[in-house]
Amino acid sequence: MSEIRALPVDTLIEGVPLEPLAPDQIAIALAAVGQLEEESRQLERRWTLRRERARYEAERARRQYDAVEPENRLVARSLERTWEEKLRAIETVEQENALSRL
Structure with a gap:
């Protein structure tokens, strides 16, 4: 098995994985x-x-x-409808919240 050495290329390649670990890059990542x-x-x-x-x-x-x-049956019916709407609003908010977490 023969070996071909390219020292400038080796040096360049060795530094590539370490570039993202530069201190300023770490600070930027932590801030983000x-x-x-x-x-x-x-x-x-x-x-x-x-x-x-x-x-x-x-x-x-x-x-x-x-x-x-x-x-006051008419008033009671109206208030009951309003109450049911508010209960449905709770369900809607809970469902929207669950969907936003996906």
């Missing part, structure tokens, strides 16, 4: 990771607020429905 983590936290916070808001509105609608006098 930090930024992505912050964006992820902010997005999670927005989803949390949306879920909390939807639950609050559904609970408020339930309390309004519970407070109506049984004799």
Whole structure:
């Protein structure tokens, strides 16, 4: 088996895998990771607020429905519909949140 040496090429090839590990490149990569983590936290916070808001509105609608006098059937039906819409809104937010995680 014969061997051909190309020292300038060998030196060049040896340095290629180490280029991404230069200190400034590591700092840039860490900054990018930090930024992505912050964006992820902010997005999670927005989803949390949306879920909390939807639950609050559904609970408020339930309390309004519970407070109506049984004799006021038309009002009760209207409040019941509103309550059901708010419950569906919770489901929608939960489904959107689940889809956004895919």
